[in-house]
Amino acid sequence: MVSFLEEKSGRKMDWDKLSEIVAGMDRQMELFREINELRKAVPSPFHVRGFLQLLTTDYLCPGQPEAIEFLETLRDELAEMVREGRGAVSPERFRLMTLFIPPMYLIGFLGKIGQEYGAVSVAEPLFTRWAEGRLDPHKPLESVARKASLIPERYTMYGPLGDRVLKDLVDCAEQYKVDGAVYWAFIGCRHTCATVRLFKDILNEIDVPMLTVDCDIVDPTISSEEEIREKLERFFELLEDR
Amino acid sequence: MKALGIDLGSLTTKAVILGDNGILASSIRPSDDEAGASARAAIQEASNKAGLTDDDFYIVSTGVGGKLVSLSRQQKAITTCLARGISFLCPSVRLAIDMSAESSTVVKVNERGRVNDWANHDKCAAGTGIFLQQMSRLMQVPLAEMSELSFQAKARADVSSTCAVFAESEVISHVHREPPTPKEDIVAGIYFSVVSRIVSLCKRLGIERDVAATGGVALNRGLVHILEEEMGFAVLVPEAPQLVAALGAAVIARENIERGSV
Numbered sequence: 241m242v243s244f245l246e247e248k249s250g251r252k253m254d255w256d257k258l259s260e261i262v263a264g265m266d267r268q269m270e271l272f273r274e275i276n277e278l279r280k281a282v283p284s285p286f287h288v289r290g291f292l293q294l295l296t297t298d299y300l301c302p303g304q305p306e307a308i309e310f311l312e313t314l315r316d317e318l319a320e321m322v323r324e325g326r327g328a329v330s331p332e333r334f335r336l337m338t339l340f341i342p343p344m345y346l347i348g349f350l351g352k353i354g355q356e357y358g359a360v361s362v363a364e365p366l367f368t369r370w371a372e373g374r375l376d377p378h379k380p381l382e383s384v385a386r387k388a389s390l391i392p393e394r395y396t397m398y399g400p401l402g403d404r405v406l407k408d409l410v411d412c413a414e415q416y417k418v419d420g421a422v423y424w425a426f427i428g429c430r431h432t433c434a435t436v437r438l439f440k441d442i443l444n445e446i447d448v449p450m451l452t453v454d455c456d457i458v459d460p461t462i463s464s465e466e467e468i469r470e471k472l473e474r475f476f477e478l479l480e481d482r
Numbered sequence: 483m484k485a486l487g488i489d490l491g492s493l494t495t496k497a498v499i500l501g502d503n504g505i506l507a508s509s510i511r512p513s514d515d516e517a518g519a520s521a522r523a524a525i526q527e528a529s530n531k532a533g534l535t536d537d538d539f540y541i542v543s544t545g546v547g548g549k550l551v552s553l554s555r556q557q558k559a560i561t562t563c564l565a566r567g568i569s570f571l572c573p574s575v576r577l578a579i580d581m582s583a584e585s586s587t588v589v590k591v592n593e594r595g596r597v598n599d600w601a602n603h604d605k606c607a608a609g610t611g612i613f614l615q616q617m618s619r620l621m622q623v624p625l626a627e628m629s630e631l632s633f634q635a636k637a638r639a640d641v642s643s644t645c646a647v648f649a650e651s652e653v654i655s656h657v658h659r660e661p662p663t664p665k666e667d668i669v670a671g672i673y674f675s676v677v678s679r680i681v682s683l684c685k686r687l688g689i690e691r692d693v694a695a696t697g698g699v700a701l702n703r704g705l706v707h708i709l710e711e712e713m714g715f716a717v718l719v720p721e722a723p724q725l726v727a728a729l730g731a732a733v734i735a736r737e738n739i740e741r742g743s744v
Contacts, residue, residue: 449599474559474600481562481596 264303283327333358487731490547507532517550567730569595581699632704639671
């Protein structure tokens with residue numbers, strides 16, 4: 241692959257640069273894990289829009305110094321909130337697990353309804369829950385491959401989906417003291433949505449109700465804000481009544 | 483202070499006043515364009531029936547227009563109210579099937595009358611009261627007569643269960659073919675198309691007895707009969723199934739009064 245890229249780009253592989261990026265990615269992963277630990281606090285300090293910020297940091301700026309600086313600042317801010325007992329919403333009434341990605345056009349709305357109902361997303365196991373493991377800058381290519389085995393999407397989106405993944409979901413729900421889960425079943429990614437029933441059943445076994453919302457990640461004509469508000473309000477009432 | 487529940491639906495507004503020994507009075511009226519007017523009229527009618535002269539009510543509202551009722555102290559989701567209402571009437575019910583004008587909703591109810599889960603159809607007219615009204619107009623047979631006709635069916639005509647538009651064109655084909663499909667068979671086919679959607683919703687949640695049918699469509703004996711055939715057991719239908727959600731809202735109102743949230 242390296243020779244192919246060198247031939248096509250007309251540039252030589254910069255192994256030092258790649259090692260530097262790998263070291264940065266390793267640091268980034270450590271910061272993701274620290275942030276995830278802080279989110280276990282009650283009340284949880286992390287705002288819903290932060291989820292997309294974390295995703296974007298990894299997808300678009302892996303190993304970049306700016307990304308590391310951002311994550312360190314975020315980590316410090318969250319740590320201070322935890323020390324002071326401040327949550328992203330006040331009062332915190334519902335701790336939710338977010339499964340898959342909420343519609344991008346609704347992030348503002350989710351923040352608003354979160355404040356209204358005291359609901360906070362404390363974990364997104366399919367996208368922000370990194371497996372344990374380190375990257376070695378002295379083995380950059382192997383480390384890039386290794387990272388693919390550590391990313392949260394590895395099993396749910398790329399398979400195999402086995403008992404280990406389901407157990408991890410249950411562990412996550414228990415560690416984060418989750419009251420309920422919301423599965424954003426977006427129609428553009430049907431193969432991943434095959435997990436809807438599996439996840440609902442496994443969460444039901446530990447008495448965590450799951451709401452499934454049919455939607456699209458960018459197309460607001462599939463489910464409107466009003467429809468989703470109604471579903472979320474019904475779900476919050478269900479959680480409140482338990 | 484009396485507990486009053488209002489269910490403001492797209493076609494009808496229902497009000498229930500709870501007394502010490504159950505329902506004191508109730509009313510069912512066509513919904514006006516203005517939600518407040520509908521609510522006030524329904525409350526007045528129920529109040530008159532109960533012989534009440536004051537308006538000292540704790541009102542909880544629900545339904546599509548529930549949020550528009552400024553008189554209400556609290557607004558609750560229809561699923562919450564359905565669970566409370568059916569549990570009040572039949573505590574053994576674990577699955578409530580609400581068939582109303584614009585949607586079908588299935589609610590899994592626990593022993594405390596709380597919602598464990600729910601599923602609904604709200605994106606398509608198929609499987610709803612409005613769909614049945616449309617079919618009635620198409621076949622030029624009143625709804626009550628359609629229900630009785632279905633018991634005479636020897637077969638069920640094929641009618642789409644996935645799309646109201648397709649179902650309509652299929653019914654037209656059945657009526658106009660040579661020889662025409664017997665009306666009773668068409669009606670049975672229409673009811674079966676509604677029931678198959680509902681049964682698939684029930685299976686999604688898991689069918690657990692007892693099962694009850696609520697909402698205006700539950701008054702349709704023919705449809706309920708086909709539902710029971712597909713379920714394989716009897717389905718409970720309360721005396722006034724359209725009132726279940728309003729009753730549930732009234733139950734919640736009473737809980738709030740007893741809790742001192744006045």
